[in-house]
Structure formats: C-alpha cells, structure tokens
C-alpha cells in the first residue's frame with residue numbers, strides 16, 4: 120500500500136494548480152490520473168479565461184455579469200472570490216510561464232465573450248487550454264512531483280467521516296492498489312459522455328462525482344447541464360465562443376442574423392443558454408440548414424482567421440469539410456459543461472473531513488444555472504489554488520485515518536467479475552443508447568413526460584448492465600474493463616441529472632422546461648443536493664443560495 124500526505128486525483132488545470140501550491144511548500148503531494156497529465160481535457164479549451172484588467176473594466180462588473188449569467192443561482196460570496204481574485208491568478212500563471220496573446224501596449228490581449236459586458240477573456244489564439252495545461256505541468260515537474268498516470272481511481276476510503284485515501288486500479292499492470300492519505304483532492308473533471316453530441320473527451324465520464332455520491336458526498340445542482348451553441352454539426356467538436364468574440368455571425372436558412380429576435384442587444388454574444396435555445400428554436404421551426412445553423416466568419420478576413428482562430432479553421436476543414444475563410448460553418452448546440460458537481464465550499468472542502476474537490480468536478484457554486492464562457496478555466500485556477508492553500512493548513516493538525524483494506528479487495532472483485540462475465544450486453548452499445556436518450560429527452564428543451572421516459576430507460580439500462588460481458592480477458596492495459604466501469608459511472612450520473620431535472624419545476628439558466636417556462640424564485644431559488652438512499656435510489660435535499668449584493672432581477676440581454 121502507498122502512503123502520502125496528499126493525493127490529488129486529476130491532472131487537468133484544477134489538479135495541477137493545487138499541486139503547484141502544495142509542492143512549492145515541499146508538501147508530500149502526489150498526482151493520480153487515468154491519462155498522462157497533458158492528455159487531460161483542459162488541454163482542449165480554446166477561447167479564453169476571464170479577468171478584469173482594463174482600467175475601464177472592474178472585477179465588480181465581472182462579478183455582476185457572472186451572477187446574472189448564473190440566473191441568480193450562483194452563490195454570490197463564491198462569485199465575489201472568483202472575480203476579485205481573477206487578475207492576480209492570471210498574472211501568477213504568467214509568472215509561471217503561461218503565454219497569452221498581447222495587445223498593442225504589450226499587455227495581455229482580451230476578447231469579448233458571451234454574457235460579459237466588457238472584453239475580458241485572456242487568450243492564446245484559440246488554444247488557451249493547451250498553453251495553460253503545459254505551463255502548469257512544467258511547474259509540477261519542476262517540483263519533482265510523483266505522478267501515477269494511467270491509474271484509475273475507483274473508490275474513496277472513509278473512516279468515521281474522515282478521509283483515509285483512495286483505491287486505484289493500475290491500468291498498465293491490472294493491479295489494484297490502496298493509497299492512504301491525510302487529504303484527498305478530486306479534480307476529476309466533467310461528465311460530457313452522458314450525452315451524445317458532446318464537446319468532451321471520451322475520458323470525461325464523471326468518475327469523481329459518481330465515486331463521491333457513492334461515498335455519501337452530496338452532488339449539487341446536477342440538473343444544470345450546459346449546451347454550447349457552436350459545435351460542429353457532424354461530430355460535436357467545439358467551435359469556440361471566441362469566434363463570436365472575434366465577430367462571427369449566426370445565420371438561419373434565410374440568411375438572417377436571428378439573434379436580433381432573441382437577444383437584441385447582446386446578439387451572438389448573449390450567454391450560452393440563450394443562444395443555444397435560440398438556435399434550437401430556429402431549427403425546430405424549420406429555419407435550420409439540414410438540422411444545423413450557420414456560423415459565418417468570412418467577413419473577418421483570411422488574415423485574422425488564421426491569426427486568431429487557426430485551430431477552428433483546421434477543425435472545420437478536417438471534420439466538416441468546410442473552409443471557414445470561404446464558407447459558413449454548420450453548427451448546432453451540443454453538451455459542453457457540467458455546472459453541477461461535488462458540493463464544496465470556496466476552499467474546496469466537502470462533507471467529508473480532509474476530502475476536497477476543485478474544477479469542473481466541483482460545484483462551489485460559481486456558475487449557478489448557466490456558466491459564462493471563460494469562467495471555467497478561471498474556476499480551475501482560483502479554486503485549485505485555494506484548495507491547495509486550505510489543504511496546507513489542514514495538514515498542520517491532520518493524521519492518517521484508518522484505511523479499510525477490504526475495499527481494495529471489493530473493487531478488485533468487481534473488476535474480476537466483469538472480466539469473467541460472458542454476458543451478452545456490451546458497454547459501448549449501452550452507452551450509445553443512454554447518450555441518445557439523454558440528448559433527446561433531457562436536453563436543451565425539457566418536459567416531464569420525456570424526462571420520465573428517460574428515467575425509465577435508465578432503469579432498463581441498469582438492469583441490462585448487470586449482463587455486460589467484456590471481450591478482453593487480459594490483465595495488462597485492459598481498457599475494456601475500465602470502460603465498462605466508466606459506463607456504470609455515467610449511468611449513475613445520468614440518473615441524478617434526469618431526476619433532478621424532473622424535480623426542478625421551473626426554467627432557470629440552462630434548465631428550460633416547456634411545461635414550466637418561467638423562473639420561479641419563490642419556490643426554486645435554491646440548490647438541489649443529491650445523495651443515495653439505502654435502497655440506492657436518488658434522494659434530494661435543498662440548500663440556500665448565498666445572495667450578498669444582487670437581488671434577483673429579470674434576465675434580459
């Protein structure tokens with residue numbers, strides 16, 4: 120069994136940022152990741168990271184935009200921290216070696232993003248995540264951090280409400296291992312694979328959230344799923360909001376910039392929930408182009424497209440067969456981001472002592488019912504750093520709790536059983552059925568009947584999942600088994616999302632119900648907290664929203 124003071128699960132931006140904070144103080148913190156760190160999904164982030172730098176901008180304005188963007192469900196104490204600490208965090212990244220595009224005065228260049236009243240998204244062409252991830256990884260290497268990669272975490276180990284460590288499966292050798300720790304941080308990212316047509320990597324299977332709810336940690340606001348307005352029609356690959364930030368138009372089949380109808384002031388730069396619904400309405404009402412909308416960047420000119428949006432240009436050519444310099448890009452809304460997650464406070468603490476979460480796996484909550492573009496990368500660094508600082512304090516009095524080694528055996532047996540099974544079901548096919556069900560029935564527009572159908576389908580898939588067989592019976596690098604286990608995680612997360620969405624009888628941010636089209640502050644200005652009951656069913660509780668400065672108002676753009 121391994122033993123370290125801190126185990127950080129996840130090597131995306133949140134995990135790496137926390138790690139730097141711990142390692143620079145010489146703390147014995149290790150990283151565990153199911154992929155090599157630079158393959159973490161943060162590397163796919165394209166458009167930008169927000170901070171108010173300009174003398175005509177202010178963090179207070181960023182604060183208000185984020186509260187309004189969240190449809191007043193975001194906790195204002197946490198959003199104040201996010202936005203007021205943003206500039207210092209970005210400058211610190213720069214000192215660590217992260218490069219951003221420059222403006223004419225030599226400062227960090229900033230572009231407009233949806234729902235923001237000032238151009239405050241710092242960028243590196245259309246590959247900001249790649250730059251940030253590699254920059255932070257360099258720093259983690261500089262501090263000679265131990266990294267267990269291709270290690271898949273299957274369980275948290277808890278003793279009397281206190282964290283004891285994790286159970287992990289070494290994908291390379293096929294062996295299970297216990298890792299004892301005084302503190303554990305989950306920075307395990309989102310659950311994009313719950314939906315078909317998503318912008319996420321195959322590894323985004325909500326493992327951290329599933330493992331947490333199984334260990335008794337509440338998941339907060341899971342019904343809020345972000346659908347990004349611009350994903351390539353055929354593949355769901357993202358086209359950054361930065362394209363609209365640079366001035367791209369959205370056109371329907373009549374060649375009309377239809378956003379004038381839905382958000383006359385903000386137009387294409389309205390928040391994502393508003394734009395995604397507008398597009399879907401145009402498509403549903405017959406003004407789409409083969410089930411898509413057109414994103415037009417031609418008027419920006421070849422030079423600007425090649426300088427600011429080179430990745431988007433290449434992705435459109437490679438995956439859609441369209442060169443945006445000459446033709447508009449067919450796009451449609453696709454699942455993108457998880458607003459909900461493991462409930463934490465603004466230092467990353469959860470309901471279990473010594474157990475933390477940060478980044479997309481966590482719900483602080485700074486995004487509420489709808490995240491603004493550019494605020495997620497910011498969330499990873501601000502709250503990754505804060506978690507690192509809080510863990511440092513926590514360690515001063517912390518000791519190793521008792522580690523129940525029978526849990527290693529338990530998880531080993533689950534994998535062995537899967538390996539031996541000759542069941543007729545295949546996880547890949549079940550996953551495709553689940554994803555399509557969630558897209559169709561718990562998507563951009565929702566209503567009770569369709570969502571109940573999705574819950575029934577999930578029940579059916581849970582039964583059929585008992586009969587999953589894997590074809591690969593080998594010990595080394597058996598990704599067939601890992602994927603079967605990941606499927607059980609996304610199935611559980613889908614169940615939480617669908618039930619939470621049925622429960623919330625209002626429309627707020629990304630959660631839009633045809634049968635309850637209005638926001639209902641009287642009954643629903645509250646967070647949902649999902650846990651598992653003794654019978655394995657999802658139970659819901661509620662908690663208050665922190666409202667410090669801005670009383671809820673009607674949200675128009």
Ligand SMILES: Cc1cc2nc3c(=O)[nH]c(=O)nc-3n(C[C@H](O)[C@H](O)[C@H](O)COP(=O)(O)OP(=O)(O)OC[C@H]3O[C@@H](n4cnc5c(N)ncnc54)[C@H](O)[C@@H]3O)c2cc1C
Pocket residue numbers: 128129130131132133134151152153154156159160161162163164165166167168247248270271272273306307308309318319320322326327357359455456477478479480492493494495496497499
């Ligand atoms: C295509 C795309 C573009 C985006 N662009 C932007 C943008 O421009 N601006 C913005 O603000 N946001 C953007 N976002 C959102 C943002 O990139 C993510 O929310 C953020 O990077 C998530 O970082 P993270 O550190 O929380 O998780 P991730 O980067 O997803 O990392 C998760 C880590 O957890 C590990 N892990 C997961 N499960 C396990 C397990 N069971 N065992 C061991 N390890 C595990 C993985 O190996 C990985 O290292 C974008 C998202 C996408 C999909």
